[in-house]
Each structure stands twice: as structure tokens, then as C-alpha cells.
Amino acid sequence: MKILVTGGGTGGHIYPALAYVDYVKKIDPTAEFMYVGAKRGLENKILPPTGIPFETLEIQGFKRSLNPAATKDNIKTVRLFLKSIKQAKNILKKFGPDVVIGTGGYASGAVVYGATKLKIPTIIHEQNSVPGVTNKFLSRYVDKIAVAFPDVAESFPKEKTALVGNPRATSVVDVVPSDILKEYNLDPKIATVLIFGGSQGAMRLNQAMLEAFPLFAGKNYQVLYASGDRYYEEIQVQGFDWDQLKNVSVVPYIDRMAEVMINCQLLIGRAGATSIAEFTALGLPAILIPSPHVTNDQQTKNAQSLVKAGAVKMLTDAELSGALLVKTIDEIMQDSKLRQKMAEASKKEGIPDASQRLHALVTEITKK
Incomplete structure (x- = not known):
């Protein structure tokens, strides 16, 4: 053929x-x-x-x-x-x-x-x-x-x-859990939140993360943040006390995204169609922050359909802040029943x- x-x-x-x-x-x-x-x-x-x-x-x-x-x-x-x-x-x-x-x-x-x-x-x-x-x-x-x-x-x-x-x-359904988080100086045995704003990063998300970093100290979960190349250097010069943030890992880009996803318990990012296809196929709950710069506001519509299904929580780009982001993460990560319910809804939406x-x-x- x-x-x-x-x-x-x-x-x-x-x-x-x-x-x-x-x-x-x-x-x-x-x-x-x-x-x-x-x-x-x-x-x-x-x-x-x-x-x-x-x-x-x-x-x-x-x-x-x-x-x-x-x-x-x-x-x-x-x-x-x-x-x-x-x-x-x-x-x-x-x-x-x-x-x-x-x-x-x-x-x-x-x-x-x-x-x-x-x-x-x-x-x-x-x-x-x-x-x-x-x-x-x-x-x-x-x-x-x-x-x-x-x-x-x-x-x-x-x-x-x-x-x-x-x-x-x-493309992602054959991926199996592994120890890949060790490559990011994280413990595979600890519940992990994966945060990314696409290959180039996202300005509002990065601004929120700069506010959020100190708030992650002492949490019973760990965070892997893929900032995008353009924001990575900005983070490095902020002077955060990384000794107090050993549960946080920041990288510019993640090559083996599907393998990382399957080893995480919550995903945070934009609401692009490709990302949604991947995390719903894996049955991951998510917090989605639709980009306001997409034609016909497609990402908001993408996210709303999953909110309706109970698979994700949605935050708007305009309301996003470090405090709100961490509060929303805590609501999910501190409630295992809610997280499981969202995961099941996500899996049901996946094809x-x-x-x-x-x-x-x-x-x-x-x-x-």
C-alpha cells in the first residue's frame, strides 16, 4: 500500500x-x-x-x-x-x-x-x-x-x-515503568508531579514556577519541571536554596517524555492535543493551563472536555500564580481518592x- x-x-x-x-x-x-x-x-x-x-x-x-x-x-x-x-x-x-x-x-x-x-x-x-x-x-x-x-x-x-x-x-501505550527519574536526581519511589510548558516553555507558567519553588520545600511529593531552553538560565540565576529543594528537579527539556510520564502521578501543562492524547492513554490526572494564544481558543475547548469528564482541573493563564498552582497540586496530591478518581476518568477518555x-x-x- x-x-x-x-x-x-x-x-x-x-x-x-x-x-x-x-x-x-x-x-x-x-x-x-x-x-x-x-x-x-x-x-x-x-x-x-x-x-x-x-x-x-x-x-x-x-x-x-x-x-x-x-x-x-x-x-x-x-x-x-x-x-x-x-x-x-x-x-x-x-x-x-x-x-x-x-x-x-x-x-x-x-x-x-x-x-x-x-x-x-x-x-x-x-x-x-x-x-x-x-x-x-x-x-x-x-x-x-x-x-x-x-x-x-x-x-x-x-x-x-x-x-x-x-x-x-x-505510541505511548507500550511504555513501562522504570527508574528513569533517577536520571533527574529524583527518587522513583516518591510520588512525582511532572510540569512542562512545551518544547519552548511557557512564560506565564515559568513566572508561576519562580513563585512556587520555595513553596515546594518539605512537601511529601517531588517535582520535575521542564522549563524550556529560554527559561532555564533565568531559573539558575534566581538564587534559590536548592539544598532545601531536593524534591525539585529543573531541566530545560525532556527527551523521553512518555517514559517519564508513566513514572509520574500528576501532569501539569498546556492543553495541546498531542499531550492530551499521551497522558489520557496512560491514565494520568492533570492540571491544564490552556494557552490563550491558540487559534479559536482550541486548547481551552480541549481542556474543558476533560474537565467535564472529571479527568483534569483547569487553571486559566490569566489567573495563574505560584500560590494557586501549589494549592491546586496539593488538593490532588494530598487526596489519594481524588487522584485515583481523576486517573480512572483520564484512562476512560484515552484512546x-x-x-x-x-x-x-x-x-x-x-x-x-
């Missing part, structure tokens, strides 16, 4: 696609893949090391402003989109895929739309609780729509839509067989 995957701009579009590719490689070593992204997207850093054949399109998004400069830019956007459809069709004809899967982003729009015009079976995957502009546009043309949250299904044609989950969940479900859709539409 030949599978063309397209999507990009952010890791939230790219990592689910790659997780699905990894799954198919395991069950069908003869499968062939191609990835198509945008020339200026994050995929240009992530894809080359994977060895997957990779093509790019010159494309950009629409500006929401109505000023003359934005209008001029939007005219260019339309021109690039039409040009990209033509380029996409050439790539599709050359590769000859049995199916095209789009995971969001503007490049995905051109490729999937081009595939529908060439009568190639198509699927789009929506990771968030609110549909992205590209997937909303493509929904009327594609054969199937795979969603990660039940709530978003209402935004798409019912007869095409299936609850699949996020393939990143499948660890997401890649299998997505592949079932692929099989369904390619056998027609």
Missing part, C-alpha cells in the same frame, strides 16, 4: 501523522510513504531525520485583519493556494498513493483537495475540540473524517465522521488504539 500523509506548521499536525506511519510500518513493512508539507513549517526540521520521502509546497495562511497590507497578502495566499493545488496534483500523480491522509495545516488543504479531484481516497484527521479552518473546508470533499474528541464530531457531516483518537496515544482505528478507516475506503 502507498500512503501519502500531509500536514504541518505545528507539531500538533505532524506528530500524529508520524505516529500513524510508525504503526503501519510495524504491521506492513512493505507499505510505502510520502509526506508533503509547507516550505516554512516545522516539518522541515522534523521530517528529514525520519527518512520518509518529503516534498514541500509554498503556501501561507490568510490574515484576519482588513487593512490594505493584509488584503494584499490574502490575494497572494489565494494565488499560492491555486498554484499549490497544481503542484500537489503533480506529486500525487508521480507517487500514485492508494490513500491520502491530511492532519491539518495549509499544505494539507492543497494536497487533500487535489487528491479529491484526482479521485484518490481521502481522510482528514482533526486533533482538537474545535475544527481547524483547513479541515472544515476539506470536510465536504473527503471520504472520511477522523476526530480525536467526541465534541468536534458535531462540526462535521455525521455520515463521514468517526471517533478515532490521536495516533500519538498508540490507546487510535492508530488501529485510523488504519481501519484507510482499509475501508481503499477496498471500495
